[in-house]
Amino acid sequence: MALSMKMFSLCFRRQIRRQFNTASSFKYDKDVRVRFAPSPTGFMHLGSLRTAFYNYLFAKSKSGRFVVRIEDTDQTRIVDGAIEKILETLHWAKIHPDEGPLIGGNFGPYIQSQRTDLYNIYVNELLKKGAAYKCFCTKLRLNLIRKDAMKHGEIPKYDNKCRHLSETEIQEKIAAKTPYVIRFKLNTEDHEPFTDLVFGHYDVNIADYEGDPVIMKSDGYPTYHFANVVDDHLMEITHVLRGQEWQVSTPKHLLMYKAFGWSPPQYGHLPLIMNSDGTKLSKRQGDIQISFYQDKGYAPDAVLKYLTLIGGGYTQTVDNSIEYDSLEDLVTKFSVQNMSSHSGHIDIEKLEQVNKVYLQRALNDDPDLITEQAMKVLRKHLQSKYQDRNSGDLLDKQHVTDILCWAMKDSRICKITDLTEPEWEFLWKTPSNSQIQELCEKSSVDICKILQDCYNVVCQLQEFQEYSLKKALSVLAKEKGINMKLFMHILRVSLSGLQAGPPVVEMMSILGKEASLRRLKHAEHFINDVQCVDIKS
Structure with a gap:
């Protein structure tokens, strides 16, 4: 069943259409057309996003057009909501198509299940030419062929039996309503090598390794191999950039072009992306799904830059340092x-460094926007974690901006969501009573008196800066005869609830004078309430 575009929410479709129609500032060259053709059998992962992005880069670097086409002919494997999620992910990454399911174009429909009439026309053309035939072999027979080949250590392949059926035999089987598929004839003498845009010369005679492939299934839907050839031709695709796993199928596709008498596009295959240890990626891995990177808070432009470091296409810096590049920069610098x-390898540490570079640039260029994004992330985090509990100091826009600048200055964070980690909870939440209670029970000094004295000293400070705080607290400790290490520990726990973290004066500086005083007073009042003031010094 064809998947109706009515599944998309009206709001999302309008938003995407507006974005797609206004986003591109590149001029078009009708001679260059590429496509990203995902199958909605799952959601976007690093490999599929890389394929989409490199097609986009190639098209825009050649002033061409970038087409999105949904290849949903394998109806049994379609995942509900996958089409929407694929298009949403492209929108998140700012990879905006010039033609596609949501915005249309002159070569639609852009969903294969809506193009079945076209496939029937062209499969009948191959049948008439004698380049294809109807195959009535049962699944049982095909399984026996496969098992026999494996038993003898051979490559399983169809034996092309139905190639040799007479017209009378074919009509008898059709009259008997015997199910059939349509296969394309692979002839050894027809094979042609091709030049891969990435790998160079490629020469494999596919007929030596495969039997005649199915191009039309018994359910009336074409296979990928047939549909992508027909669609690429009808949509005037000039270049195909896809994953390396499809390289072995390219000779098969070229033979179909030859059977039709069509000129094929140029093919380039993108090398595999591997795990850091060199093992193959699996779609079951959570850390290759784009949703993983979205949930972790990586910026889309940083993820795209990271993909270019995996896949190449650029001249690397002499010292392999990470440079900021806008999308326009990446397009301009790209060269196939x-x-x-x-093969490229996943390197999360490198992605962290890339995101840090991009976050710093964004903070410099538009601090208000990044602050708003941070406040949104922090509000969601605090509401989710603490719900109705008092989460401490209210989020103030200038305070959040100051914290972002402070955290980026010494590379304390690489992405906004890092600020929700436990080590930074003190920035948003007053220490809990249990944390202060623990401090009381483990201390042998008059903590209330120490906090009172500290509160008074801080109140009198005219300049609330790290150097003035450090000097004032040092004088106080000396005057009162307090061990400096113990003094700092008491203040640290009272201010943050942490046993370790940034220097106390730095912590107070970033919290601000009012918040620091409020937390000191909160700790003092709690200790009084639980009657810890009688602990002997």
Whole structure:
């Protein structure tokens, strides 16, 4: 069943259409057309986003057009909501198509299940030419062929039996309503090598390794191999950039172009992305799904930059340092000649460094926007974690901006969501009573008196800066005969509830004078309430 575009919410479709229609500032060249053709059998992962992005980069670097086409002919494996999520992910990444399911174009429909009439026309053309035939072999027979080949250590492949059926035999089987598929004839003598845009010369005679492939299934839907050839031709696709796993199928596709008498596009295959230990990625891995990177708080432009470091296409810096590049910069600098044929490896530490570079640039360029984003993340986090509990100091826009600048200055964070980690909870939440209670029980000094004295000293400070705080607290400790290490520990727990963290004066400086005083007083009042003041010094 064709998946109706009515599944998309009206609000989302309008938002995407407005964005797609206004986002691109690039001029078009009708001679260059590429496509990203995902299958809605799952959600976007690093590999599929890389494929989409590199097609986009290639198109825009050639002033061409970037087409999105949904390949949903495998109806049994479609995942509910996958089409919407794929398009939402492209929107999140700012990879805006020039043609596609939501915005249309001159070569639609852009969903394959809505193009079945076209496939029937062209499969009948191959049947008439004798380049294809109807195959009535049962699943049982095909399984026996496969098992027999494996038993003898051979590559399983169809034996092309139905190629040799007479017209009378074919009509008898059709009259008997015997189910059938349609297969394309692979002839050894027809094979042609091709030049891969990334890997160079490629010469494999596919007929030596495969039997005749199915191009139309018994349910009336075409296979990927057939549909993508027909669609690429009808949509005038000039270049195909796709994953390396499809390289072995390219000779098969070229033979179909030859059977139709069509000129094929140029093919380039993107090398595999591997785990850091060199093992293959699995779709079941949570850390390759784009939703993982979204949930972790990585910026989309940083993820795209990171993909270019995995996949190549650029001249690297002499010292391999990470430079900021806008999307326009990445388009301008991209060259398919610079793409590597070697597998890339996931490196989360590198992504962290990339995101830090991009976050710093965004904070410099538009601090208000980044602050608003941070406040949204922090509000969601605090509401989710503490619900109706008092989470401490209210989020103040200037305070959040100051914290972002402070955290970025010494590379304390790489992304906004890092500020929700336990080590930074003190920035948003007053220490709990249990944390202060623990301090009371483990201390042998008059903590209330120490907090009172500290409160008074801080109140009198005209300049609330790290150097003035450090000097004032040092004088206080000396005057009162308090061990400095113990003094700092008491203040640290009273201010943050933490046993370790940034220096106390730095902590007070970033919290601000009012918040610091409020927390000191909160700790003092709690200790009085539980009657800890009688602990002997």
